[in-house]
Amino acid sequence: IVEALDELGLEITLGRSVSSVVAVLRGARPGPTVLLRGDMDGLPVAEQTGLEYASTTGAMHACGHDLHMAGLVGAAHLLNARRDELAGSVVFMFQPGEEGPGGAKPMIEEGLLEVTGEKPVAAYGIHVFPGERGLFTYRPGTAMAGANYLHVTFHGEGGHGSQPHTAKDPVPALLEFGT
Numbered sequence: 001i002v003e004a005l006d007e008l009g010l011e012i013t014l015g016r017s018v019s020s021v022v023a024v025l026r027g028a029r030p031g032p033t034v035l036l037r038g039d040m041d042g043l044p045v046a047e048q049t050g051l052e053y054a055s056t057t058g059a060m061h062a063c064g065h066d067l068h069m070a071g072l073v074g075a076a077h078l079l080n081a082r083r084d085e086l087a088g089s090v091v092f093m094f095q096p097g098e099e100g101p102g103g104a105k106p107m108i109e110e111g112l113l114e115v116t117g118e119k120p121v122a123a124y125g126i127h128v129f130p131g132e133r134g135l136f137t138y139r140p141g142t143a144m145a146g147a148n149y150l151h152v153t154f155h156g157e158g159g160h161g162s163q164p165h166t167a168k169d170p171v172p173a174l175l176e177f178g179t
Contacts, residue, residue, distance in 0.1 A: 001040070001094050004073045008080045010092075016110055018102040021094035024115055025079055031088025033116045035123040036075055038068035039098030064128035069094065071126060089116040093123075 001021045002012060011024040042059030055061070076092050093112060097103035104112070113119050154174050159167025 001069060001073060005076055005092075008076060010076065010080070011115075013115065015096075015107060017106045019096045020102075020107050020110075021092075022107070022112055022115055023076060023092040023094075025076065025083065025086070025090045025092070026116070027086025027088050027090075028084045029087040031086075032121040033089045033091060033118050035091040035093055035113075035120040036072060037093040037095055037104075037123060037125040038065075038072035039095045039127070040065050040069050041096045041098055041102070065098070067128050068126055091115055091120060 002014070005012060005021075005023050008023075008025070011026070013022045013024075014020070015022075042055065042057070042065065043062050044058065045060040045062050046058055047055045047060040047062070072092055072094060076090075079086065079090055091112070093104075093107065095104055095107060097106075154170035156168040156170030156173075159169065
């Protein structure tokens with residue numbers, strides 16, 4: 001990534017606690033800071049494709065993260081070519097640890113959000129998914145903020161339908177939880 005960005009003259013910072021890369025493109029005119037994020041970790045999957053370029057390390061780019069990196073490097077090249085027209089700064093966030101330990105938290109702790117001297121007014125993240133070619137989805141607000149599971153056990157006791165107020169029926173709570 002650093003080699004692919006090197007010719008652009010961006011301000012590049014390497015992570016101290018994780019293998020992150022942050023690159024800053026400063027536009028020719030004053031303006032806000034915007035952050036573009038892509039993740040770059042491999043999944044702990046033994047690649048068995050037999051392809052010439054298959055991973056031999058036990059970490060496979062099975063989730064398209066190599067595409068994320070190529071897209072973010074490509075965005076840096078395209079925006080750099082228009083630097084004279086750009087008002088503000090762009091922070092390119094190459095994030096490790098999306099699929100495991102690390103992630104954005106150590107990058108934020110190392111100053112990611114202050115790298116231009118002001119916090120970004122917007123952050124855009126990408127993630128590819130298999131599906132219909134050319135289809136893009138988006139949503140405002142928080143997205144891709146976590147992949148956690150919550151396991152809940154409901155306990156109760158049945159009752160008679162004529163006196164539901166005396167039962168400890170877990171079904172209504174379960175139905176509310178599932179929506």
